Structure formats: structure tokens, C-alpha cells
Amino acid sequence: GQNIDQPTEMTATEGAIVQINCTYQTSGFNGLFWYQQHAGEAPTFLSYNVLDGLEEKGRFSSFLSRSKGYSYLLLKELQMKDSASYLCAVRDSNYQLIWGAGTKLIIKP
Amino acid sequence: ETGVTQTPRHLVMGMTNKKSLKCEQHLGHNAMYWYKQSAKKPLELMFVYNFKEQTENNSVPSRFSPECPNSSHLFLHLHTLQPEDSALYLCASSQDAATGANVLTFGAGSRLTVL
Numbered sequence: 001g002q003n004i005d006q007p008t009e010m011t012a013t014e015g016a017i018v019q020i021n022c023t024y025q026t027s028g029f030n031g032l033f034w035y036q037q038h039a040g041e042a043p044t045f046l047s048y049n050v051l052d053g054l055e056e057k058g059r060f061s062s063f064l065s066r067s068k069g070y071s072y073l074l075l076k077e078l079q080m081k082d083s084a085s086y087l088c089a090v091r092d093s094n095y096q097l098i099w100g101a102g103t104k105l106i107i108k109p
Numbered sequence: 110e111t112g113v114t115q116t117p118r119h120l121v122m123g124m125t126n127k128k129s130l131k132c133e134q135h136l137g138h139n140a141m142y143w144y145k146q147s148a149k150k151p152l153e154l155m156f157v158y159n160f161k162e163q164t165e166n167n168s169v170p171s172r173f174s175p176e177c178p179n180s181s182h183l184f185l186h187l188h189t190l191q192p193e194d195s196a197l198y199l200c201a202s203s204q205d206a207a208t209g210a211n212v213l214t215f216g217a218g219s220r221l222t223v224l
Contacts, residue, residue, distance in 0.1 A: 008149065033212070042111050042199070042215040087152070095207060099151040 002026045004100035006088050011106045012078055020073045020086050020103045028093020034062055034073045035087040037102070043087055046073070075105075083107045112136040115200050115216035122190065123224050130185040130219045132200030140206035141183040142213065143175060146197040158183065159206040190223045197221075 005023045012018040024032070031050040037043040049055055049064035049071060061074040075082055088100040113134045122128050134141065143155040157165035158177040172194075174186040183200055197220050201213040 004151065035213075035215075040217070042113070042217045043213075044111065044215070045212045048212065089152075091211070095211070097154065097213075101149055101151045 002092060002098045004088055004090060004098055006086075006100040006103045008101070009104045009106065011108060012075075014078055014080060014107055014109050016078050017074065017076050018078060018105065020075070020088075020105065022071045022073070022088035022100060024069050024071075024088075024090045024098070024100075026069075026090050026092045026098055029066055030091040030093065030095060032062075032064055032071050033089045033091070033097070034071075035089065036084050037087060038084045046086075078107050080107050080109070111214050111216065113200055113202055113214050113216035115198075115219050117219060118217065119220045119222075121222045121224065122187065124190060124192075126190075127186070127188045129187065130198055130200075130221075132183040132185075132216055134181055134183075134200075134202040134214070136202055136214060138202035138204055138214070139180055140203045140211075141177060141180070142201040142203075142206075143183065143185050144199040144201060144215075146199055146218065152199070155185075157206050164206060187221075190221075192223050195221055195223045 003025045034046040035043040047062035054063045059076045064071045085102040085104045087102045089097045116131045140159045145153040154167050155169045156175040176184040197218040199218045200216040203211045203213050
């Protein structure tokens with residue numbers, strides 16, 4: 001079966017760096033997405049990786065290794081507003097999106 | 110405001126009621142989606158419409174009935190639901206469901222409680 005694994009919850013300190021991991025086993029691969037979802041709000045798009053390597057976008061970076069079935073989202077200079085759930089999703093060979101259950105990130109002062 | 114608007118934001122209904130969820134997108138997208146989000150579970154795709162044609166029905170029970178009258182509007186008609194159908198229902202849109210770098214824009218969701 002197809003599966004996306006990510007930690008259920010993580011805690012980090014304001015101003016620090018946190019890495020949220022995502023591992024996947026899917027039927028083929030056509031890209032990996034990260035979305036952010038604040039409580040009671042819409043998920044919003046953060047990043048898209050289709051080739052191996054690091055994509056940097058301001059304080060957020062996303063890394064992909066297709067051979068290892070692995071990605072991470074790196075958040076630097078954490079702010080209280082970064083408290084949210086982070087959803088990993090992979091598009092498989094049929095262009096279906098397979099979703100992880102999300103990682104709830106708690107930022108403490 | 111993401112450009113995808115869902116109403117109502119909250120809905121409480123009995124098992125014998127009939128209600129509808131509405132979604133509207135102002136982004137000029139051609140694909141629209143219904144997802145079910147339950148606590149600590151992955152998003153579950155329910156239905157996909159691409160250029161107004163239903164392209165995906167992910168084994169959803171018939172008590173959920175989608176309607177897509179045009180590329181900007183999507184409805185989810187609800188009838189004789191079960192308590193386990195209580196969840197957040199998310200609508201999303203994208204440029205085209207059949208392309209790889211297909212970024213979804215989500216609405217804030219309709220929180221449904223079935224008594």
C-alpha cells in the first residue's frame with residue numbers, strides 16, 4: 001500500500017530551528033508538497049520538490065531524496081506564528097496525491 | 110482569504126436531515142475537489158471535478174452527492190449521514206487536476222457535526 005509517515009507532534013523554541021521529516025512509500029513519484037495549516041484555517045501551500053536537493057524560500061527550506069523516499073521541511077528563526085500543522089503529500093504515478101497525517105508544531109517562548 | 114470560500118463554516122445536523130455544503134473559487138481554476146479531514150488522519154480525497162467533469166469518486170458512500178454546475182462552484186449534498194461522518198470538509202481548487210506541479214488552494218472548511 002501507499003504510505004506517508006511524519007511525526008505526530010513536535011515542540012521547538014522561538015528563534016530556534018526545527019526539521020520536520022517525511023518518509024514515503026508510493027507507487028511512483030511525481031513530486032512532493034508541503035502545506036501549512038493553522039488551527040481552524042485552510043491548508044496553504046509552502047513548497048514543491050520534484051528533483052533531489054534543497055529548495056529554499058525565506059525562512060523555510062524543503063529537501064528531497066527520491067532514492068531514500070525522504071523529505072524534510074526546515075524552519076529557521078522560529079516565530080510564534082509558525083505554530084501550525086505541517087502536511088506532507090506525494091503525487092504518485094497516477095497523479096494522485098497521497099497525504100500524511102500531518103505534524104503539529106508547537107512553538108514555545 | 111485564499112480565493113476559495115466555503116459555506117457554512119459550521120453545520121450541525123441530525124441523521125435524517127438533508128443539507129448542502131457550498132464552495133466557490135475566484136481564481137479561474139479548472140479543477141475542484143472535496144476532501145474529508147478527521148483528527149490525526151490523512152486528508153481523504155472524496156471527489157474531483159476537472160473542467161466540470163467528475164474524474165474521481167473515491168468509493169464515497171452515496172449519502173454524499175457532489176454537484177459542479179460550473180468551474181467556479183462546487184456543492185456537496187448530504188443526506189442521512191452517520192455520526193462517523195462528523196469531520197472538517199475541505200474544498201480545494203487547482204489549475205488542472207492532471208498536471209504534475211498541481212498546487213491546491215484550499216478553503217477554510219466546513220465543520221460538520223452529525224448527531
